[in-house]
Amino acid sequence: MKDTTAVNQISPLDRVPTSSLIAQQLREAVMSGALAQGSQVGEAELAGRFGVSRGPLREAMQRLVQEGLLDSIPHRGLFVVELAADDIRDIYAARTAIEGAALQAIIGRPDAAGIARRLDKAVAKMHTAAARGDGPVLARSDLAFHEQLVAESGSARLQRMASTLLVETRMCMASLTGKYVAPADLADEHTKITDAIRSGDQAAARKVMEDHMDDAVGRLAGPLAADREGSGSR
Protein backbone atom coordinates (compact mmCIF):
# COMPACT_ATOMS: atom_id res chain seq x y z
CA MET A 1 0.00 0.00 0.00
CA LYS A 2 1.26 3.44 -0.77
CA ASP A 3 1.61 6.20 1.73
CA THR A 4 -0.43 9.09 0.46
CA THR A 5 0.20 11.60 3.22
CA ALA A 6 1.95 14.52 1.66
CA VAL A 7 4.88 14.73 4.01
CA ASN A 8 5.91 11.15 3.53
CA GLN A 9 5.83 11.38 -0.21
CA ILE A 10 8.87 13.59 -0.06
CA SER A 11 11.74 11.89 -1.78
CA PRO A 12 15.23 13.02 -2.68
CA LEU A 13 14.05 15.06 -5.61
CA ASP A 14 16.01 14.16 -8.66
CA ARG A 15 16.66 17.21 -10.72
CA VAL A 16 18.07 15.88 -13.90
CA PRO A 17 21.07 17.71 -15.36
CA THR A 18 20.66 19.19 -18.81
CA SER A 19 23.21 16.90 -20.36
CA SER A 20 21.19 13.89 -19.22
CA LEU A 21 18.03 15.27 -20.77
CA ILE A 22 19.82 15.90 -24.03
CA ALA A 23 21.46 12.47 -23.92
CA GLN A 24 18.07 10.84 -23.47
CA GLN A 25 16.59 12.73 -26.42
CA LEU A 26 19.59 11.88 -28.56
CA ARG A 27 19.22 8.25 -27.55
CA GLU A 28 15.62 8.29 -28.71
CA ALA A 29 16.53 10.02 -31.94
CA VAL A 30 19.16 7.41 -32.69
CA MET A 31 16.83 4.62 -31.62
CA SER A 32 13.95 5.72 -33.80
CA GLY A 33 16.12 6.36 -36.80
CA ALA A 34 15.42 10.09 -36.75
CA LEU A 35 19.19 10.30 -36.86
CA ALA A 36 20.09 7.86 -39.60
CA GLN A 37 22.89 5.36 -39.21
CA GLY A 38 26.19 6.69 -40.45
CA SER A 39 24.94 10.26 -40.56
CA GLN A 40 26.91 13.04 -38.97
CA VAL A 41 25.58 14.67 -35.85
CA GLY A 42 26.39 18.34 -36.26
CA GLU A 43 26.94 20.20 -33.03
CA ALA A 44 25.89 23.67 -34.05
CA GLU A 45 22.63 22.62 -35.65
CA LEU A 46 21.59 20.30 -32.81
CA ALA A 47 22.50 22.84 -30.16
CA GLY A 48 20.20 25.26 -31.92
CA ARG A 49 17.36 22.75 -32.01
CA PHE A 50 17.70 22.02 -28.29
CA GLY A 51 18.07 25.68 -27.45
CA VAL A 52 21.33 25.25 -25.59
CA SER A 53 24.93 26.07 -26.34
CA ARG A 54 27.41 23.53 -27.62
CA GLY A 55 28.87 22.84 -24.19
CA PRO A 56 26.10 20.77 -22.61
CA LEU A 57 25.40 19.18 -25.99
CA ARG A 58 28.95 17.93 -26.31
CA GLU A 59 28.78 16.50 -22.82
CA ALA A 60 25.65 14.59 -23.75
CA MET A 61 27.23 13.30 -26.94
CA GLN A 62 30.23 11.98 -25.04
CA ARG A 63 27.86 9.80 -23.09
CA LEU A 64 26.50 8.26 -26.25
CA VAL A 65 30.05 7.72 -27.47
CA GLN A 66 30.77 5.80 -24.28
CA GLU A 67 27.67 3.72 -24.92
CA GLY A 68 28.87 2.94 -28.40
CA LEU A 69 25.90 4.61 -30.07
CA LEU A 70 28.01 7.37 -31.60
CA ASP A 71 31.38 7.15 -33.28
CA SER A 72 33.87 9.93 -32.68
CA ILE A 73 36.34 10.92 -35.38
CA PRO A 74 38.62 13.68 -34.07
CA HIS A 75 38.25 17.04 -35.78
CA ARG A 76 35.63 15.62 -38.06
CA GLY A 77 32.65 14.99 -35.92
CA LEU A 78 30.38 12.42 -34.39
CA PHE A 79 28.54 9.87 -36.47
CA VAL A 80 25.73 7.50 -35.69
CA VAL A 81 27.15 3.98 -35.62
CA GLU A 82 26.40 1.76 -38.57
CA LEU A 83 25.17 -1.66 -37.64
CA ALA A 84 26.14 -4.47 -39.98
CA ALA A 85 25.09 -8.09 -39.83
CA ASP A 86 28.04 -8.87 -37.58
CA ASP A 87 26.84 -6.23 -35.15
CA ILE A 88 23.41 -7.79 -35.04
CA ARG A 89 24.94 -11.08 -34.06
CA ASP A 90 27.10 -9.34 -31.47
CA ILE A 91 24.18 -7.43 -30.03
CA TYR A 92 22.13 -10.56 -29.66
CA ALA A 93 25.05 -12.53 -28.22
CA ALA A 94 25.38 -9.85 -25.58
CA ARG A 95 21.63 -9.72 -25.01
CA THR A 96 21.54 -13.48 -24.57
CA ALA A 97 24.24 -13.18 -21.92
CA ILE A 98 22.54 -10.32 -20.08
CA GLU A 99 18.94 -11.42 -20.31
CA GLY A 100 19.81 -15.06 -19.70
CA ALA A 101 21.50 -14.02 -16.48
CA ALA A 102 18.51 -11.86 -15.54
CA LEU A 103 16.21 -14.79 -16.18
CA GLN A 104 18.27 -17.07 -13.98
CA ALA A 105 18.40 -14.47 -11.22
CA ILE A 106 14.62 -14.14 -11.32
CA ILE A 107 14.15 -17.89 -11.11
CA GLY A 108 16.27 -17.90 -7.99
CA ARG A 109 13.93 -15.44 -6.31
CA PRO A 110 11.27 -16.46 -3.80
CA ASP A 111 8.71 -14.21 -5.53
CA ALA A 112 9.42 -15.58 -8.98
CA ALA A 113 5.74 -16.32 -9.49
CA GLY A 114 4.80 -12.70 -8.88
CA ILE A 115 7.42 -11.52 -11.32
CA ALA A 116 6.12 -13.92 -13.94
CA ARG A 117 2.67 -12.47 -13.44
CA ARG A 118 3.88 -8.92 -13.94
CA LEU A 119 5.70 -9.97 -17.08
CA ASP A 120 2.53 -11.64 -18.31
CA LYS A 121 0.92 -8.21 -18.33
CA ALA A 122 3.62 -7.00 -20.67
CA VAL A 123 2.94 -9.99 -22.90
CA ALA A 124 -0.75 -9.14 -22.85
CA LYS A 125 0.03 -5.72 -24.27
CA MET A 126 1.88 -7.42 -27.08
CA HIS A 127 -1.15 -9.56 -27.77
CA THR A 128 -3.52 -6.63 -28.04
CA ALA A 129 -1.09 -4.78 -30.28
CA ALA A 130 -0.71 -7.85 -32.48
CA ALA A 131 -4.49 -8.27 -32.64
CA ARG A 132 -4.83 -4.67 -33.82
CA GLY A 133 -2.11 -5.30 -36.36
CA ASP A 134 -0.19 -2.39 -34.90
CA GLY A 135 3.40 -3.19 -35.83
CA PRO A 136 5.18 -0.24 -34.21
CA VAL A 137 3.39 -0.69 -30.90
CA LEU A 138 4.07 -4.41 -31.02
CA ALA A 139 7.77 -3.79 -31.51
CA ARG A 140 7.80 -1.31 -28.66
CA SER A 141 6.00 -3.68 -26.31
CA ASP A 142 8.50 -6.34 -27.27
CA LEU A 143 11.38 -4.20 -26.09
CA ALA A 144 9.40 -3.09 -23.05
CA PHE A 145 9.03 -6.73 -22.05
CA HIS A 146 12.74 -7.34 -22.24
CA GLU A 147 13.51 -4.14 -20.39
CA GLN A 148 11.15 -5.14 -17.60
CA LEU A 149 12.63 -8.63 -17.51
CA VAL A 150 16.06 -7.25 -16.76
CA ALA A 151 14.65 -4.67 -14.36
CA GLU A 152 12.96 -7.42 -12.35
CA SER A 153 16.33 -9.09 -11.88
CA GLY A 154 17.19 -6.19 -9.60
CA SER A 155 20.68 -5.81 -11.02
CA ALA A 156 21.50 -2.20 -11.72
CA ARG A 157 24.44 -3.17 -13.90
CA LEU A 158 22.59 -5.69 -16.03
CA GLN A 159 19.93 -3.04 -16.45
CA ARG A 160 22.32 -0.38 -17.64
CA MET A 161 23.90 -2.72 -20.15
CA ALA A 162 20.59 -4.01 -21.41
CA SER A 163 19.35 -0.49 -21.90
CA THR A 164 22.04 0.27 -24.45
CA LEU A 165 21.62 -3.06 -26.18
CA LEU A 166 17.90 -2.48 -26.56
CA VAL A 167 18.53 0.88 -28.16
CA GLU A 168 20.75 -0.80 -30.70
CA THR A 169 18.13 -3.47 -31.27
CA ARG A 170 15.52 -0.87 -32.04
CA MET A 171 17.98 0.92 -34.31
CA CYS A 172 18.21 -2.17 -36.46
CA MET A 173 14.47 -2.51 -36.68
CA ALA A 174 14.06 1.15 -37.56
CA SER A 175 16.58 0.85 -40.36
CA LEU A 176 14.53 -1.97 -41.82
CA THR A 177 11.16 -0.26 -41.73
CA GLY A 178 9.08 -1.83 -44.40
CA LYS A 179 11.28 -4.88 -44.68
CA TYR A 180 10.95 -6.06 -41.13
CA VAL A 181 7.59 -7.07 -39.74
CA ALA A 182 7.07 -8.57 -36.33
CA PRO A 183 5.81 -12.13 -36.69
CA ALA A 184 2.27 -12.97 -35.61
CA ASP A 185 3.35 -15.37 -32.89
CA LEU A 186 5.81 -12.96 -31.32
CA ALA A 187 3.72 -12.57 -28.19
CA ASP A 188 3.42 -16.33 -27.71
CA GLU A 189 7.17 -16.61 -27.98
CA HIS A 190 7.40 -14.45 -24.89
CA THR A 191 4.97 -16.57 -22.97
CA LYS A 192 7.55 -19.31 -23.21
CA ILE A 193 9.86 -17.09 -21.18
CA THR A 194 7.37 -16.41 -18.42
CA ASP A 195 6.51 -20.09 -18.40
CA ALA A 196 10.18 -20.87 -17.98
CA ILE A 197 10.22 -18.66 -14.90
CA ARG A 198 7.33 -20.61 -13.44
CA SER A 199 8.97 -23.94 -14.27
CA GLY A 200 12.01 -23.00 -12.19
CA ASP A 201 14.30 -25.01 -14.43
CA GLN A 202 17.48 -22.95 -14.88
CA ALA A 203 18.94 -24.92 -17.76
CA ALA A 204 15.65 -25.03 -19.65
CA ALA A 205 15.15 -21.31 -19.11
CA ARG A 206 18.56 -20.56 -20.56
CA LYS A 207 17.70 -22.67 -23.57
CA VAL A 208 14.43 -20.80 -24.07
CA MET A 209 16.24 -17.49 -24.02
CA GLU A 210 18.90 -18.67 -26.45
CA ASP A 211 16.27 -19.88 -28.88
CA HIS A 212 14.32 -16.65 -28.54
CA MET A 213 17.39 -14.61 -29.41
CA ASP A 214 18.42 -16.91 -32.24
CA ASP A 215 15.02 -16.44 -33.83
CA ALA A 216 15.34 -12.69 -33.63
CA VAL A 217 18.80 -12.73 -35.19
CA GLY A 218 17.45 -14.80 -38.03
CA ARG A 219 14.64 -12.31 -38.63
CA LEU A 220 16.98 -9.31 -38.63
CA ALA A 221 20.35 -10.37 -40.02
CA GLY A 222 19.01 -11.63 -43.32
CA PRO A 223 16.99 -8.58 -44.35
CA LEU A 224 19.73 -6.27 -43.10
CA ALA A 225 22.44 -7.93 -45.16
CA ALA A 226 20.21 -7.72 -48.22
CA ASP A 227 19.42 -4.09 -47.48
CA ARG A 228 23.03 -2.99 -47.02
CA GLU A 229 23.99 -4.73 -50.21
CA GLY A 230 21.37 -2.96 -52.26
CA SER A 231 22.26 0.60 -51.30
CA GLY A 232 25.67 1.79 -50.21
CA SER A 233 25.30 3.08 -46.70
CA ARG A 234 26.41 6.59 -47.67
Add this chain to the structure above:
Amino acid sequence: MKDTTAVNQISPLDRVPTSSLIAQQLREAVMSGALAQGSQVGEAELAGRFGVSRGPLREAMQRLVQEGLLDSIPHRGLFVVELAADDIRDIYAARTAIEGAALQAIIGRPDAAGIARRLDKAVAKMHTAAARGDGPVLARSDLAFHEQLVAESGSARLQRMASTLLVETRMCMASLTGKYVAPADLADEHTKITDAIRSGDQAAARKVMEDHMDDAVGRLAGPLAADREGSGSR
Protein backbone atom coordinates in the same frame (compact mmCIF):
# COMPACT_ATOMS: atom_id res chain seq x y z
CA MET B 1 53.08 -13.70 -40.44
CA LYS B 2 52.99 -9.96 -40.27
CA ASP B 3 53.78 -7.68 -43.16
CA THR B 4 56.79 -5.65 -42.07
CA THR B 5 57.27 -3.48 -45.13
CA ALA B 6 56.84 0.09 -44.07
CA VAL B 7 54.28 1.13 -46.61
CA ASN B 8 51.89 -1.63 -45.75
CA GLN B 9 52.01 -0.90 -42.08
CA ILE B 10 50.15 2.30 -42.73
CA SER B 11 46.85 2.23 -40.95
CA PRO B 12 44.11 4.79 -40.33
CA LEU B 13 46.00 6.60 -37.60
CA ASP B 14 43.92 6.93 -34.51
CA ARG B 15 44.49 10.27 -32.92
CA VAL B 16 42.79 10.07 -29.59
CA PRO B 17 40.70 13.05 -28.52
CA THR B 18 41.70 14.81 -25.33
CA SER B 19 38.54 13.85 -23.51
CA SER B 20 39.34 10.18 -24.10
CA LEU B 21 42.82 10.58 -22.70
CA ILE B 22 41.47 12.32 -19.63
CA ALA B 23 38.75 9.71 -19.24
CA GLN B 24 41.32 6.94 -19.31
CA GLN B 25 43.44 8.61 -16.67
CA LEU B 26 40.40 9.21 -14.51
CA ARG B 27 39.45 5.58 -14.89
CA GLU B 28 42.86 4.52 -13.67
CA ALA B 29 42.72 6.95 -10.78
CA VAL B 30 39.36 5.59 -9.71
CA MET B 31 40.52 2.03 -10.25
CA SER B 32 43.68 2.36 -8.20
CA GLY B 33 41.97 4.18 -5.39
CA ALA B 34 43.94 7.37 -6.02
CA LEU B 35 40.48 8.91 -6.06
CA ALA B 36 38.88 7.40 -2.99
CA GLN B 37 35.36 6.02 -3.06
CA GLY B 38 32.79 8.63 -2.12
CA SER B 39 35.23 11.50 -2.55
CA GLN B 40 34.29 14.50 -4.61
CA VAL B 41 36.01 15.06 -7.92
CA GLY B 42 36.54 18.81 -8.10
CA GLU B 43 36.56 20.22 -11.61
CA ALA B 44 38.81 23.20 -11.12
CA GLU B 45 41.54 21.34 -9.29
CA LEU B 46 41.62 18.40 -11.70
CA ALA B 47 41.56 20.64 -14.73
CA GLY B 48 44.62 22.36 -13.33
CA ARG B 49 46.42 19.07 -12.77
CA PHE B 50 45.70 17.94 -16.32
CA GLY B 51 46.63 21.30 -17.72
CA VAL B 52 43.36 21.75 -19.59
CA SER B 53 40.29 23.87 -19.09
CA ARG B 54 37.12 22.59 -17.49
CA GLY B 55 35.42 21.93 -20.82
CA PRO B 56 37.27 18.81 -21.95
CA LEU B 57 37.44 17.62 -18.36
CA ARG B 58 33.68 17.77 -17.95
CA GLU B 59 33.25 15.82 -21.17
CA ALA B 60 35.55 13.12 -19.85
CA MET B 61 33.70 12.97 -16.56
CA GLN B 62 30.38 12.51 -18.31
CA ARG B 63 31.77 9.36 -19.82
CA LEU B 64 32.61 7.95 -16.41
CA VAL B 65 29.14 8.90 -15.23
CA GLN B 66 27.70 6.88 -18.08
CA GLU B 67 29.88 3.96 -17.05
CA GLY B 68 28.59 4.23 -13.51
CA LEU B 69 32.01 4.97 -12.04
CA LEU B 70 31.05 8.50 -11.03
CA ASP B 71 27.87 9.75 -9.43
CA SER B 72 26.48 13.09 -10.51
CA ILE B 73 24.60 15.27 -8.05
CA PRO B 74 23.39 18.40 -9.87
CA HIS B 75 24.93 21.66 -8.68
CA ARG B 76 26.99 19.79 -6.15
CA GLY B 77 29.51 17.85 -8.08
CA LEU B 78 30.66 14.43 -9.13
CA PHE B 79 31.57 11.76 -6.63
CA VAL B 80 33.35 8.46 -6.96
CA VAL B 81 30.77 5.70 -6.49
CA GLU B 82 30.77 3.86 -3.23
CA LEU B 83 30.67 0.12 -3.58
CA ALA B 84 28.83 -1.74 -0.86
CA ALA B 85 28.54 -5.50 -0.39
CA ASP B 86 25.43 -5.50 -2.58
CA ASP B 87 27.41 -3.88 -5.37
CA ILE B 88 30.08 -6.57 -5.13
CA ARG B 89 27.43 -9.21 -5.61
CA ASP B 90 25.95 -7.25 -8.50
CA ILE B 91 29.33 -6.75 -10.15
CA TYR B 92 30.12 -10.42 -9.96
CA ALA B 93 26.67 -11.44 -11.14
CA ALA B 94 27.21 -9.25 -14.19
CA ARG B 95 30.75 -10.55 -14.66
CA THR B 96 29.49 -14.11 -14.50
CA ALA B 97 27.00 -13.31 -17.24
CA ILE B 98 29.53 -11.57 -19.46
CA GLU B 99 32.53 -13.81 -18.96
CA GLY B 100 30.43 -16.96 -18.99
CA ALA B 101 29.10 -15.90 -22.39
CA ALA B 102 32.62 -15.13 -23.58
CA LEU B 103 33.76 -18.55 -22.43
CA GLN B 104 30.96 -20.25 -24.29
CA ALA B 105 31.69 -18.26 -27.42
CA ILE B 106 35.32 -19.27 -27.27
CA ILE B 107 34.45 -22.93 -26.88
CA GLY B 108 32.38 -22.69 -30.04
CA ARG B 109 35.40 -21.50 -32.00
CA PRO B 110 37.45 -23.79 -34.23
CA ASP B 111 40.69 -22.33 -32.81
CA ALA B 112 39.63 -22.80 -29.19
CA ALA B 113 42.81 -24.72 -28.46
CA GLY B 114 44.96 -21.82 -29.62
CA ILE B 115 43.00 -19.40 -27.47
CA ALA B 116 43.44 -21.67 -24.48
CA ARG B 117 47.17 -21.66 -25.09
CA ARG B 118 47.31 -17.86 -25.20
CA LEU B 119 45.33 -17.69 -21.98
CA ASP B 120 47.74 -20.16 -20.40
CA LYS B 121 50.45 -17.58 -20.87
CA ALA B 122 48.41 -15.12 -18.83
CA VAL B 123 48.05 -17.78 -16.15
CA ALA B 124 51.81 -18.31 -16.22
CA LYS B 125 52.31 -14.65 -15.38
CA MET B 126 50.07 -15.11 -12.40
CA HIS B 127 52.17 -18.07 -11.29
CA THR B 128 55.44 -16.15 -11.41
CA ALA B 129 53.87 -13.23 -9.56
CA ALA B 130 52.48 -15.59 -6.94
CA ALA B 131 55.89 -17.30 -6.59
CA ARG B 132 57.49 -13.92 -5.97
CA GLY B 133 54.82 -13.11 -3.44
CA ASP B 134 54.02 -9.99 -5.41
CA GLY B 135 50.42 -9.32 -4.46
CA PRO B 136 49.74 -6.21 -6.59
CA VAL B 137 51.15 -7.78 -9.75
CA LEU B 138 49.22 -10.96 -9.06
CA ALA B 139 45.99 -8.99 -8.78
CA ARG B 140 46.74 -7.12 -11.99
CA SER B 141 47.53 -10.32 -13.86
CA ASP B 142 44.29 -11.75 -12.57
CA LEU B 143 42.32 -8.94 -14.17
CA ALA B 144 44.48 -9.10 -17.29
CA PHE B 145 43.50 -12.74 -17.69
CA HIS B 146 39.82 -11.94 -17.51
CA GLU B 147 40.18 -9.00 -19.87
CA GLN B 148 41.93 -11.22 -22.39
CA LEU B 149 39.34 -13.92 -21.96
CA VAL B 150 36.59 -11.55 -23.03
CA ALA B 151 38.75 -10.05 -25.77
CA GLU B 152 39.30 -13.49 -27.27
CA SER B 153 35.56 -13.91 -27.55
CA GLY B 154 35.71 -11.29 -30.29
CA SER B 155 32.62 -9.49 -29.06
CA ALA B 156 33.16 -5.74 -28.96
CA ARG B 157 30.13 -5.26 -26.74
CA LEU B 158 31.03 -7.90 -24.18
CA GLN B 159 34.47 -6.34 -24.12
CA ARG B 160 33.18 -2.87 -23.42
CA MET B 161 30.95 -4.06 -20.61
CA ALA B 162 33.65 -6.24 -19.08
CA SER B 163 36.06 -3.34 -19.11
CA THR B 164 33.89 -1.28 -16.79
CA LEU B 165 33.15 -4.24 -14.55
CA LEU B 166 36.86 -4.96 -14.16
CA VAL B 167 37.50 -1.38 -13.14
CA GLU B 168 34.89 -1.75 -10.44
CA THR B 169 36.41 -5.04 -9.38
CA ARG B 170 39.82 -3.45 -8.94
CA MET B 171 38.20 -0.56 -7.06
CA CYS B 172 36.96 -3.01 -4.46
CA MET B 173 40.35 -4.60 -4.08
CA ALA B 174 42.05 -1.23 -3.79
CA SER B 175 39.67 -0.16 -1.05
CA LEU B 176 40.63 -3.28 0.90
CA THR B 177 44.38 -2.91 0.64
CA GLY B 178 45.86 -4.68 3.60
CA LYS B 179 42.72 -6.64 4.29
CA TYR B 180 42.49 -8.43 0.98
CA VAL B 181 45.23 -10.77 -0.14
CA ALA B 182 45.08 -12.88 -3.25
CA PRO B 183 45.00 -16.55 -2.26
CA ALA B 184 47.97 -18.74 -3.10
CA ASP B 185 46.03 -21.02 -5.43
CA LEU B 186 44.55 -18.16 -7.47
CA ALA B 187 46.57 -19.03 -10.55
CA ASP B 188 45.50 -22.66 -10.42
CA GLU B 189 41.91 -21.57 -10.21
CA HIS B 190 42.35 -19.97 -13.62
CA THR B 191 43.84 -23.09 -15.11
CA LYS B 192 40.45 -24.65 -14.50
CA ILE B 193 39.02 -22.13 -16.92
CA THR B 194 41.51 -22.81 -19.69
CA ASP B 195 41.02 -26.52 -19.10
CA ALA B 196 37.30 -26.00 -19.50
CA ILE B 197 37.94 -24.43 -22.91
CA ARG B 198 39.92 -27.48 -23.94
CA SER B 199 37.25 -29.83 -22.62
CA GLY B 200 34.68 -28.24 -24.92
CA ASP B 201 31.87 -28.91 -22.47
CA GLN B 202 29.64 -25.82 -22.45
CA ALA B 203 27.67 -26.67 -19.32
CA ALA B 204 30.76 -27.63 -17.36
CA ALA B 205 32.53 -24.46 -18.46
CA ARG B 206 29.66 -22.34 -17.23
CA LYS B 207 29.78 -24.11 -13.90
CA VAL B 208 33.52 -23.47 -13.63
CA MET B 209 33.00 -19.78 -14.25
CA GLU B 210 30.17 -19.55 -11.74
CA ASP B 211 32.28 -21.22 -9.06
CA HIS B 212 35.23 -18.98 -9.87
CA MET B 213 33.11 -15.87 -9.41
CA ASP B 214 31.42 -17.18 -6.28
CA ASP B 215 34.81 -17.71 -4.69
CA ALA B 216 35.81 -14.17 -5.51
CA VAL B 217 32.62 -12.73 -4.04
CA GLY B 218 33.25 -14.67 -0.87
CA ARG B 219 36.75 -13.27 -0.60
CA LEU B 220 35.64 -9.68 -1.15
CA ALA B 221 32.16 -9.25 0.29
CA GLY B 222 33.08 -10.36 3.81
CA PRO B 223 36.07 -8.08 4.38
CA LEU B 224 34.29 -5.20 2.70
CA ALA B 225 31.23 -5.45 4.92
CA ALA B 226 33.50 -5.56 7.97
CA ASP B 227 35.48 -2.61 6.69
CA ARG B 228 32.50 -0.39 5.96
CA GLU B 229 31.09 -1.12 9.37
CA GLY B 230 34.24 -0.07 11.18
CA SER B 231 34.62 3.37 9.65
CA GLY B 232 31.86 5.52 8.25
CA SER B 233 32.60 6.13 4.60
CA ARG B 234 33.93 9.41 3.29
Add this chain to the structure above:
DNA sequence: CCCTCCAAGATTGTTGACAATCCTACATTC
Protein backbone atom coordinates in the same frame (compact mmCIF):
# COMPACT_ATOMS: atom_id res chain seq x y z
C1' DC C 1 20.20 27.03 23.99
C1' DC C 2 18.16 26.30 19.59
C1' DC C 3 16.26 27.77 15.46
C1' DT C 4 15.98 30.94 11.55
C1' DC C 5 17.83 34.07 8.45
C1' DC C 6 21.32 36.10 5.72
C1' DA C 7 25.66 37.16 3.47
C1' DA C 8 30.23 35.61 1.74
C1' DG C 9 32.84 32.31 -0.52
C1' DA C 10 33.25 28.47 -3.38
C1' DT C 11 31.69 25.29 -6.89
C1' DT C 12 29.04 23.97 -10.76
C1' DG C 13 26.41 25.19 -15.17
C1' DT C 14 26.33 27.77 -19.38
C1' DT C 15 27.65 30.74 -22.81
C1' DG C 16 29.96 33.15 -26.68
C1' DA C 17 34.32 33.93 -28.74
C1' DC C 18 38.76 32.36 -30.45
C1' DA C 19 42.08 28.82 -32.34
C1' DA C 20 42.93 24.65 -34.87
C1' DT C 21 41.67 21.36 -38.18
C1' DC C 22 39.34 19.59 -42.10
C1' DC C 23 36.76 19.43 -46.59
C1' DT C 24 35.76 21.57 -51.10
C1' DA C 25 36.69 23.81 -55.07
C1' DC C 26 39.54 26.21 -58.00
C1' DA C 27 44.02 27.55 -59.88
C1' DT C 28 48.61 26.00 -61.24
C1' DT C 29 52.18 23.15 -63.08
C1' DC C 30 54.25 19.43 -65.57
Add this chain to the structure above:
DNA sequence: GAATGTAGGATTGTCAACAATCTTGGAGGG
Protein backbone atom coordinates in the same frame (compact mmCIF):
# COMPACT_ATOMS: atom_id res chain seq x y z
C1' DG D 1 44.79 15.91 -68.72
C1' DA D 2 46.34 14.34 -64.16
C1' DA D 3 48.59 15.56 -60.14
C1' DT D 4 49.83 19.11 -56.95
C1' DG D 5 49.15 23.34 -54.44
C1' DT D 6 46.23 26.75 -52.40
C1' DA D 7 42.62 29.85 -50.62
C1' DG D 8 37.75 29.81 -48.76
C1' DG D 9 34.21 28.21 -45.87
C1' DA D 10 32.63 25.29 -42.41
C1' DT D 11 33.12 22.44 -38.35
C1' DT D 12 35.29 20.90 -34.27
C1' DG D 13 38.32 21.79 -30.05
C1' DT D 14 39.41 24.89 -26.36
C1' DC D 15 39.16 28.53 -23.35
C1' DA D 16 37.99 32.24 -20.04
C1' DA D 17 34.27 34.94 -18.25
C1' DC D 18 29.55 35.17 -16.49
C1' DA D 19 25.31 33.29 -14.16
C1' DA D 20 23.13 30.13 -11.03
C1' DT D 21 23.33 27.26 -7.14
C1' DC D 22 25.10 25.36 -2.99
C1' DT D 23 27.62 25.36 1.49
C1' DT D 24 29.44 27.58 5.52
C1' DG D 25 29.72 30.68 9.04
C1' DG D 26 27.87 33.88 12.10
C1' DA D 27 24.22 37.36 13.63
C1' DG D 28 19.77 37.90 15.43
C1' DG D 29 15.50 36.54 17.74
C1' DG D 30 12.61 33.43 20.33
